[in-house]
Amino acid sequence: MAATMIDAVRGLERERFRAMVEGDGTSLDELLSDNVIYVHTNGKRETKQQFINAITAGRRRYRQIEIQSQDVLPVGSDTCVVAGRALVEMEANSGALLFPIAYTAIQTQEDGHWRLLAWQATRCALE
Numbered sequence: 001m002a003a004t005m006i007d008a009v010r011g012l013e014r015e016r017f018r019a020m021v022e023g024d025g026t027s028l029d030e031l032l033s034d035n036v037i038y039v040h041t042n043g044k045r046e047t048k049q050q051f052i053n054a055i056t057a058g059r060r061r062y063r064q065i066e067i068q069s070q071d072v073l074p075v076g077s078d079t080c081v082v083a084g085r086a087l088v089e090m091e092a093n094s095g096a097l098l099f100p101i102a103y104t105a106i107q108t109q110e111d112g113h114w115r116l117l118a119w120q121a122t123r124c125a126l127e
Contacts, residue, residue: 002074005072005074005077005080006072006074006080008114009072009080009082009107009114010070010072012031012107012114012116013067013070013082013084013105013107014067015027015031016028016031016032016116017062017065017067017086019031020055020062020065021062021063021064021065023055023056023058023061025052025055025056028051028052028055029048029052030113030115031115031116032048032051032052032115032116033048033108033110033115033116033117034048035048035117036048036051036115036116036117036118036119037117037118037119037120038051038116038118038119039119039120039121040121041099041101041121041122041123042123060090061090061091062088062089062090062091063089063090063091063096064087064088064089065086065087065088065089066086066087066088067084067085067086068084068085068086068087068100069084069085070082070083070084070085071083071084078108078109079106079107079108079109079117080106080107080108081104081105081106082103082104082105082106082107083102083103083104084102084103084105085100085101085102085103085124086100086101086103087099087100087101088100088101099123099124100123100124100125101121101122101123101124102121102122102124103119103120103121103122104118104119104120104121105118105119106118106119
């Protein structure tokens, strides 16, 4: 059971990052809880709609998100805490930005579907 849940959550994280890179608002709408708390590396907090709108309108453009490490900790039968590191490449007005992040995500089941409930990331120094 736990291994299946961990695999499902890892897949959801990959799918969300893919949707962010591709600007796929429909997938993001399905993958994020309506109540998601999304805190970026700069401390800015966004609602689900603010986050999706910034991506689909092209105000926030992700080129690539590469997972470097990811620990998934099941909490009960319907929630997982994900602690990970990723390398993020974004398009900015001045060109490409490349930076590593450490993040914590909480995935939970809502009406039988896994959804991201909370995200908080911290920018790390390039090593």
